[in-house]
Amino acid sequence: METFVRLGSRIIRSGTSIVRLSAFVVSVLVIGEPTVRGDGPFLFGPPQIVTMPTPHSPTMVATGDVDGDGDLDVVVPGRNVEGFAYLLLNEGGVLGVPIELVTGGQTDWVEIVDLDGDGRLDLCFAVRALRGRLSILRGNGDGTFVDFEEISLGREPRSVVVDDLDGDGDPDIAAMNHRLPIIEILLNDGTGGFDRAPQVVVGRSGVGIPFPQSIRTADLDADGDRDLVIVATGASRVFVCRNQGDATFEPSDGWRPSRVNGQIGGMTDLAVGDLDLDGDEDLVVPLILIGEPSHVGVFENRGSTSSIGFDRDLAFPSTNLGYAFAIALGDLDGDDDLDVVVGHALPGPVMVLDNRTVPISAGGDGTILLEPPQQIANDSFFRGIAVADIDGDCDLDVLAVELISNSLWILPNLTPQASGCGDGFVGRVAALPGSKGLPVVPGINLDRLADLDRNGVVNGSDIALFLAAMRGDRTQDAERDRRPKGATPR
Amino acid sequence: MTHLAFLFVIAMCASATLSVAAQQECGPELPPCDEPHGEPGCLQPGCCEIVCETDPFCCEVSWDETCVEQAAKLCGDIACPNLGECLAVHDTPGCLDEACCELVRLHDPFCGYGTWDSICVAEAAGWCGATLECPIEPPLDAIPEGEPCLDRINDGCSQNAIEAVSSILHCGDKIYGKTTTTVPRDVDWYRLPSTTDGIWTATLSTEFPARLLLVTGDCEGPIRTVDEHHVDPCTSDDWSFVLPEGEWYLVVEAGVSDRPLRSGLPCDEIDPKNPPGDDDEPLPREYGLHYLLQVDCNAVDCEADLNGDGTIDGQDLGLLFVAWGVCPDACPADLDGNAVVDGQDLGLLFVAWGSCP
Numbered sequence: 079m080e081t082f083v084r085l086g087s088r089i090i091r092s093g094t095s096i097v098r099l100s101a102f103v104v105s106v107l108v109i110g111e112p113t114v115r116g117d118g119p120f121l122f123g124p125p126q127i128v129t130m131p132t133p134h135s136p137t138m139v140a141t142g143d144v145d146g147d148g149d150l151d152v153v154v155p156g157r158n159v160e161g162f163a164y165l166l167l168n169e170g171g172v173l174g175v176p177i178e179l180v181t182g183g184q185t186d187w188v189e190i191v192d193l194d195g196d197g198r199l200d201l202c203f204a205v206r207a208l209r210g211r212l213s214i215l216r217g218n219g220d221g222t223f224v225d226f227e228e229i230s231l232g233r234e235p236r237s238v239v240v241d242d243l244d245g246d247g248d249p250d251i252a253a254m255n256h257r258l259p260i261i262e263i264l265l266n267d268g269t270g271g272f273d274r275a276p277q278v279v280v281g282r283s284g285v286g287i288p289f290p291q292s293i294r295t296a297d298l299d300a301d302g303d304r305d306l307v308i309v310a311t312g313a314s315r316v317f318v319c320r321n322q323g324d325a326t327f328e329p330s331d332g333w334r335p336s337r338v339n340g341q342i343g344g345m346t347d348l349a350v351g352d353l354d355l356d357g358d359e360d361l362v363v364p365l366i367l368i369g370e371p372s373h374v375g376v377f378e379n380r381g382s383t384s385s386i387g388f389d390r391d392l393a394f395p396s397t398n399l400g401y402a403f404a405i406a407l408g409d410l411d412g413d414d415d416l417d418v419v420v421g422h423a424l425p426g427p428v429m430v431l432d433n434r435t436v437p438i439s440a441g442g443d444g445t446i447l448l449e450p451p452q453q454i455a456n457d458s459f460f461r462g463i464a465v466a467d468i469d470g471d472c473d474l475d476v477l478a479v480e481l482i483s484n485s486l487w488i489l490p491n492l493t494p495q496a497s498g499c500g501d502g503f504v505g506r507v508a509a510l511p512g513s514k515g516l517p518v519v520p521g522i523n524l525d526r527l528a529d530l531d532r533n534g535v536v537n538g539s540d541i542a543l544f545l546a547a548m549r550g551d552r553t554q555d556a557e558r559d560r561r562p563k564g565a566t567p568r
Numbered sequence: 569m570t571h572l573a574f575l576f577v578i579a580m581c582a583s584a585t586l587s588v589a590a591q592q593e594c595g596p597e598l599p600p601c602d603e604p605h606g607e608p609g610c611l612q613p614g615c616c617e618i619v620c621e622t623d624p625f626c627c628e629v630s631w632d633e634t635c636v637e638q639a640a641k642l643c644g645d646i647a648c649p650n651l652g653e654c655l656a657v658h659d660t661p662g663c664l665d666e667a668c669c670e671l672v673r674l675h676d677p678f679c680g681y682g683t684w685d686s687i688c689v690a691e692a693a694g695w696c697g698a699t700l701e702c703p704i705e706p707p708l709d710a711i712p713e714g715e716p717c718l719d720r721i722n723d724g725c726s727q728n729a730i731e732a733v734s735s736i737l738h739c740g741d742k743i744y745g746k747t748t749t750t751v752p753r754d755v756d757w758y759r760l761p762s763t764t765d766g767i768w769t770a771t772l773s774t775e776f777p778a779r780l781l782l783v784t785g786d787c788e789g790p791i792r793t794v795d796e797h798h799v800d801p802c803t804s805d806d807w808s809f810v811l812p813e814g815e816w817y818l819v820v821e822a823g824v825s826d827r828p829l830r831s832g833l834p835c836d837e838i839d840p841k842n843p844p845g846d847d848d849e850p851l852p853r854e855y856g857l858h859y860l861l862q863v864d865c866n867a868v869d870c871e872a873d874l875n876g877d878g879t880i881d882g883q884d885l886g887l888l889f890v891a892w893g894v895c896p897d898a899c900p901a902d903l904d905g906n907a908v909v910d911g912q913d914l915g916l917l918f919v920a921w922g923s924c925p
Contacts (some may be wrong), residue, residue, distance in 0.1 A: 162650025208678035209685070232687060233678065258687070258827065279793075315789065342728060399899070532830070534720065534727045534752025 117434035120410055120417075120430050122454040122476065123490040128166065129483065130176055134158045135548075137206075138404075138462030139486060140191030144199045145221030154479055154486055155185035155203055163203060166486070171486065181205065181213040182226050188238040191249050192217075194270025196366050202251065204235040208418030210255055212238060216270070219411075229264065229272060229473065233257035236546075241295040241304045244275075244325035251276075252453035254290045254305055261293065261306060263325055279308045280317040280330040288313040289531060291546055292415050296350040296359040298379055298386045305386070307361060309348045310533035310545060314539040316348065316361060318386050335363055335375035336390040341366050343375060343393075344401075344542030351407040351416040354446045355437035356381060361388070364402030364420055366538035366545070371395040372402035374418055374431060375447055390521060394448040396420045396429050401538075403545055407553035408465030408474040418448060421460030421478055423545050428455040428478050428489070430465070454489055458482035459548070481548065576707055577865035583684050589681035592925040593620070593627040595756060596664060601639040601646050604632050611650065613666075615643035647680040648673055654692040659683045666698035674831055694798065694824030695777050697715050704773055710860065713745030713756060717835040717857070724817060725756030725787035732787055734759040734817055739865040746857045747776070750835040757783075758815040758861075769864045770797075770818060773804035776833055776858025780807055781819040798824050820859060823901055870924035872917040873901050878924050880917060888917055 130136060134156035141150040149168040154176070157164065161183050164176035183205035193200040198219035198309035203226075205211045215223035232255035243250040244265055251264040251272060259281045264272035281288030289312030295304040298318060306327060308321040315332035322328065335343055343365025353360045353376065361377035374396050379390040396402045400422035407416040410430060418431040429451035436442020459481040465474040468488055476489040491500060529536050530543040574754045593807025594616030601610035601619070609627045610616045619638045620627035626635035638834045639646060648669035650662030661681050662670045672691045673680030679688035684780035706712075713735070715721045722735045734757035737743070748754045760768070770780055785791035797807040822829040832854035838844065874887040891909045901909045903916040 209682050318790075329792050329794055331785070331790035333791075334787070351669070379749045380904075390788075401922075529751060532751050532753055534723075537728070 085387045107258050119432065119449075119452050119493075120279075120454060121492040121494070123492050125455055126488040126490070127483075127485050128173060128176065128488075129485045130154065130156065130158075130164055131178075132158060132162065134162070134164065134484050135188045135481055136164075136462065136483075136484065136486065138188070139464045139477045139479050140174065140188050140190050141464060141466040141468070141477070144190065144217055148199070148217050149470055150468055152219065152468070152477065152486065153179070153188050153190060153201060155181075155187070155188045156479075157184040157206065159184070161464045162245065163201075165221065168468060171471075173468070176486075177221075179215060179223065180226060181215070183211070183213065184229065185213065186236040187238050189238055191240045193240070193249060193266065193419060195248060195268065196270075198516070202238060202240055204231075204238040204253060206234055206236055206256075208233050208257070210235040211480075212251065212253060212264075231255060231262050232260055233318065236290075237292045239293045239295050239306075243304055243321065245303055250325060250499060252293060254280075254296070254308060256289055256291065259288045259290060259310070261290075261308065261319070263327075265325055275325050278306065278319050278327045280308050280319065281315065281332060283314045289543060289546075290317075291346050291542075292348050294348055294350050296361070297346030297361060299359060300381070300383050307348060309345045309363060311344060311346055311539055311542045312533070314342045314344060314537075316345070316363065320386060331386065333377065333388055333390065335365055335377070336392050336393045338365060338367055338370055341367050341370060342537060342539070343373060346403050346542045346546050347377070347405045349405045349407045349418075350398070353407075353416055353433060354378065354435050354444050355415060355439065356444055358465050360446070362405060362407065362418060364396065364405045365393060366401045366403070366542045368536075368538060368541070371398035372400065372420075372422060374402065374405065374420060374448065378446060392446055394418075394431060394451075396431065396451050397422055397427050399427050399454070399540055400425045401545060403459070403542075404461055404463040404478075406463040406465050406476075408476075409490070410465070410476075410491060411493050412473060412476055412497035412499050414496070419463050419465060419476055420451070421463045423459040423461070423481075423548075426457050426459045426480070426482075427453045428460050428476065428487075429478075430454055455487060457487075459545075460487075471500050472497075569906070578838055580780065593906050595619075596649060600650055600660075601643065602636055603633070604636050606630055610635070610639070612643070612646045612648065615639050615646045618642050628700065636800075640732060644839065645673075645680050652684055654684075654696060655689055657684060657686050657689055663688075664710050665696065668692050671695055671832070674832070675827070691824075691827070694800075695829075701853075702775055704744070704775055704858045704860050706858075706860060707742060709710070710742040710744040713743055715746070715754075715756065717746055717748045717750060718753065718839050720752060722757050723752075723755050724783070724819060725791060726755060727752065732757060732817060736761070737818060737863055740861060741802050741863055743861045745820060745859050745861060747778070747820060747859065748835045748857055749822060749829055749831050749833040752827065753822075753830070754763045756820045758818045758820075758863075760811065760818055760863075767808060767865070769808045771804060771806050771862040771864075772797075772859060774801060774821070774859040776801050776822050776859075777829065777855070778826045778859060779821055779823055781817075781821060782809055782811075783817040784814055785820055791878070804860075818861075818863070820861060870901055871900075872920040873924050880922060882921050882925070884917060888913060 136154045136156040140153050144151045151168045152166040154164045163179045164310045166173040181203045185203040186206040187204040188428045189202045198217040200217045201215040205213050212229040213226040234256040236256045238253040240249045248266040250266050253262045261278040263275040265275050283422045288310035291311040292309040298305045303321040303323045305321045308317045317330040317332045319327040319330045346365045349362045358379040360379050360380040363372040363375045365375045373393040376392040380387040403423045404421035410417045413432040417433045418452040420429045431448040431451050434447045438444040457480045460478045460480040461481040465475045468475045473491045478487045530540045594613040598611050599605045601612045601615045647662030649664050649666040649805035654663035654665045654668045724732045736759040777849050779791050780797045781793045799805045834851035874884040888901045895902045895907045903913040
């Protein structure tokens with residue numbers, strides 16, 4: 079068996095090498111002049127596509143070395159009616175077949191982190207159900223996990239973030255509920271047990287339903303603790319809850335994104351990073367717009383330590399094909415700044431925007447500048463994006479989950495790296511070899527789109543809610559356990 | 569003829585008796601309709617009656633497996649009412665108080681088919697206190713809110729507003745307002761005068777579960793809800809808060825526990841652009857639509873203004889003298905709250921002499 083696996087790996091590696099070489103030749107022949115390393119544009123090899131073995135509707139992708147062999151493994155949560163997530167173990171840059179992880183429900187998010195301090199990575203899933211809960215799988219360190227345990231939450235958790243919120247050195251949990259504007263704070267007792275701390279409420283001031291969708295942490299005021307950042311799709315706002323150092327939080331402040339031609343974009347995802355290299359963390363969001371190209375909205379941190387403030391003048395087009403849904407940041411060309419990767423829906427290109435900001439420290443004006451987007455993949459609905467070095471060549475590859483085709487895409491990075499890492503190819507490609515034809519008509523009939531957040535306006539936030547709920551029709555059925563275990567027998 | 573009439577009366581009586589008997593077979597003393605049991609009838613009256621009309625055996629002899637199957641087929645979700653107190657967590661759906669159960673299930677379907685968990689209990693506590701309308705009679709000096717329930721003229725930062733759209737509120741104003749859940753759902757924003765800082769008291773009487781929010785900031789951001797206060801339907805409640813200088817809004821919204829009500833307060837006016845058809849059933853209304861909001865500012869700072877004219881002067885001194893001595897229950901002249909009007913109160917009045925802040 080082992081022989082077959084090794085043989086398979088060799089064949090795949092050989093194939094990959096041939097593909098990379100071809101891509102290089104094609105890029106040089108088609109485009110001509112090589113470019114300076116680190117300036118982009120980007121060069122990605124053909125995707126390795128892994129289809130999940132059961133109908134899974136993958137929602138996001140996360141990476142971590144769960145088997146302790148030094149490379150990054152991949153976990154794919156999803157709206158799987160059987161309550162599975164999938165683990166793909168990485169063997170020297172080649173992902174194995176998806177392994178079922180029993181989570182007890184449909185999962186929209188996972189965090190891979192050592193919760194109990196035993197040196198092994200655990201998994202913390204947000205179970206998207208009206209009987210909302212976290213499903214925690216403690217790792218054995220070899221890629222296997224003990225049976226899941228649950229922590230109850232509110233209505234339909236869609237995202238969770240694990241970070242040290244109280245500054246005691248162990249990872250705590252902040253979990254959000256989509257149908258309640260309440261963030262649950264769970265403090266780690268140091269052994270992986272959790273105590274509830276006071277809840278945080280977001281988005282109380284809007285008439286619509288805020289529908290929180292995504293949560294991250296960041297030290298936005300540079301005071302050494304981790305603040306909460308939440309995207310509320312219904313409210314079309316990013317909310318920040320400032321940490322007072324002990325996992326208690328100030329009331330949330332909400333900001334709309336920059337308007338594009340007067341329109342407020344719908345937001346479904348969020349990424350945090352120092353885009354302008356000024357030492358503080360900025361926020362970027364995908365913006366869903368009607369009648370306009372999708373954009374990437376930037377919340378540029380003003381860097382104040384006494385309060386949190388953003389400049390929100392900047393938004394960059396990401397595509398006129400489909401709706402921007404998922405976003406990730408990573409230095410894809412090794413030039414020490416963060417580039418932006420955006421997954422779109424209906425249709426679903428994956429676009430990369432090269433960060434060309436010249437920081438003040440390098441004599442520039444520090445104004446965030448993203449180059450026009452470059453397409454690196456295309457399908458129907460890329461619902462989750464991540465960047466990680468999957469093939470161990472010290473550059474960042476792009477991982478994307480495709481909702482409709484039930485698959486994970488790994489896009490190997492062949493971009494010349496300014497750092498000298500990676501494959502070292504220099505060149506340009508106009509489009510990914512083997513890309514599908516691009517439908518140009520957005521996939522949503524706007525006339526039939528409802529005011530889902532009931533704020534009186536049909537806009538990008540309603541499309542965002544629609545997209546965020548896609549493939550959610552099974553949730554109710556999956557959770558219709560009218561008589562849970564232990565209830566009165568029939 | 570007489571004989572026939574007698575037979576008719578007998579038949580009517582028998583029918584009425586059977587009907588009463590059938591009604592008695594459906595009710596809270598019985599097990600739920602989705603469980604077979606030895607007794608006739610079941611807990612949920614609506615479902616029980618439907619099934620028994622089809623299969624009288626279920627109400628006359630025993631609620632068996634066939635009746636359960638019929639219930640599943642004919643009744644849909646049959647969670648209301650169901651076993652378990654509405655204010656106690658239990659691991660079955662629904663709860664015993666049918667009206668409360670239906671109300672919570674309407675807003676939170678999980679409570680109707682999942683379990684009656686702590687969220688359902690919190691919702692029941694917030695929403696089920698009083699479901700009968702308790703009309704508020706506006707005082708003569710009340711100011712109408714002035715927003716027809718199909719318009720949106722004071723909805724703050726809702727929709728795409730760049731700047732908050734609000735009405736202005738002054739100290740002492742009494743607003744007779746209305747809030748509906750007709751889409752777009754209504755929320756009423758009142759801007760507080762930015763020049764007046766100090767202690768404010770908002771008194772809200774309401775026909776529906778309501779919350780008052782204290783909001784500051786800018787529509788585009790940052791915007792913050794600093795605090796909130798819930799008021800149960802058919803009650804009146806005071807809320808005191810301290811405002812530093814700045815732009816502040818007092819917001820009235822239907823809902824509780826950080827969940828706005830999504831339905832149950834339909835507009836009671838006819839939309840001229842979309843009048844209802846003859847066959848249209850009116851949407852169910854669970855509460856009245858009105859509220860009375862009164863705001864008082866700097867109440868504590870001007871306690872010695874016993875006649876409320878905005879100045880502490882000889883008239884207030886006179887009122888204090890006539891109240892001299894041990895205080896009865898309500899005693900405005902007892903400025904230090906020690907139940908006696910005495911020299912200390914006189915001192916407090918003198919130090920506050922002059923115009924109220």
